[in-house]
Amino acid sequence: AQKVTQAQTEISVVEKEDVTLDCVYETRDTTYYLFWYKQPPSGELVFLIRRNSFDEQNEISGRYSWNFQKSTSSFNFTITASQVVDSAVYFCALSEAGGTSYGKLTFGQGTILTVHP
Amino acid sequence: DSGVTQTPKHLITATGQRVTLRCSPRSGDLSVYWYQQSLDQGLQFLIQYYNGEERAKGNILERFSAQQFPDLHSELNLSSLELGDSALYFCASRTGRGGSTDTQYFGPGTRLTVL
Numbered sequence: 001a002q003k004v005t006q007a008q009t010e011i012s013v014v015e016k017e018d019v020t021l022d023c024v025y026e027t028r029d030t031t032y033y034l035f036w037y038k039q040p041p042s043g044e045l046v047f048l049i050r051r052n053s054f055d056e057q058n059e060i061s062g063r064y065s066w067n068f069q070k071s072t073s074s075f076n077f078t079i080t081a082s083q084v085v086d087s088a089v090y091f092c093a094l095s096e097a098g099g100t101s102y103g104k105l106t107f108g109q110g111t112i113l114t115v116h117p
Numbered sequence: 118d119s120g121v122t123q124t125p126k127h128l129i130t131a132t133g134q135r136v137t138l139r140c141s142p143r144s145g146d147l148s149v150y151w152y153q154q155s156l157d158q159g160l161q162f163l164i165q166y167y168n169g170e171e172r173a174k175g176n177i178l179e180r181f182s183a184q185q186f187p188d189l190h191s192e193l194n195l196s197s198l199e200l201g202d203s204a205l206y207f208c209a210s211r212t213g214r215g216g217s218t219d220t221q222y223f224g225p226g227t228r229l230t231v232l
Contacts, residue, residue, distance in 0.1 A: 035220070035221075037223070043205065043225065043226055043228070044119075044223065044224075044225045044226065045209075045223035045226075046119075046223075047119075047220060047221070047222055047223070050220050091160065095221075103148060103150070103165065103211055103213075103219075103221065104150065104162045104165060104173055104175065105150070105152070105160075105162060105209075105221060106162070107159060107160040107161075108159075109159050110159065110160075
């Protein structure tokens with residue numbers, strides 16, 4: 001069975017601080033996909049990134065960066081120079097690459113990030 | 118805007134009632150997923166359809182059912198509603214054709230309140 005664990009339930013930072021959100025996953029699949037989604041106070045789920053299990057290259061997009069380490073089954077998300085608009089709930093998710101539940105997302109419990117001005 | 122639409126945005130009803138939530142996927146997406154987000158269970162997968170056929174079931178109650186129509190929109194039917202069914206229900210769609218960019222995009226959700 002797949003499982004995603006986000007150990008940090010809540011994180012509070014002051015604007016301009018860097019913050020890292022941890023994500024650890026479990027799967028028996030050799031091929032899988034990892035995702036981060038953002039849920040701002042308005043409630044919608046916004047896709048941020050997808051990473052394939054065979055691609056361990058880290059990625060940077062503006063102030064966002066992701067560190068994927070297959071050896072430790074982790075897919076951590078860092079926000080550099082955080083801003084108040086980054087305040088949201090962030091979800092890490094995992095999906096299988098095949099089988100009958102192809103594409104189904106297993107979500108972590110989410111991390112509530114609050115950025116104070 | 119993800120391109121996935123859901124109606125209604127809010128729904129308030131009473132226990133024992135039946136409601137229908139509607140989802141229109143992004144243009145060209147064949148696969149539709151339904152998820153439930155509640156405080157105690159978090160975000161949970163309910164059911165998946167691909168081009169009109171049911172493909173996978175998650176933790177979906179027997180009181181709940183869904184279908185995907187020929188025009189690819191989907192409906193989630195919730196019956197004999199209980200207080201515990203109050204939640205945010207999301208629909209997501211994906212092209213379903215595979216590939217590195219075949220990602221689920223979510224609609225804005227329907228917030229169901231059962232009184």
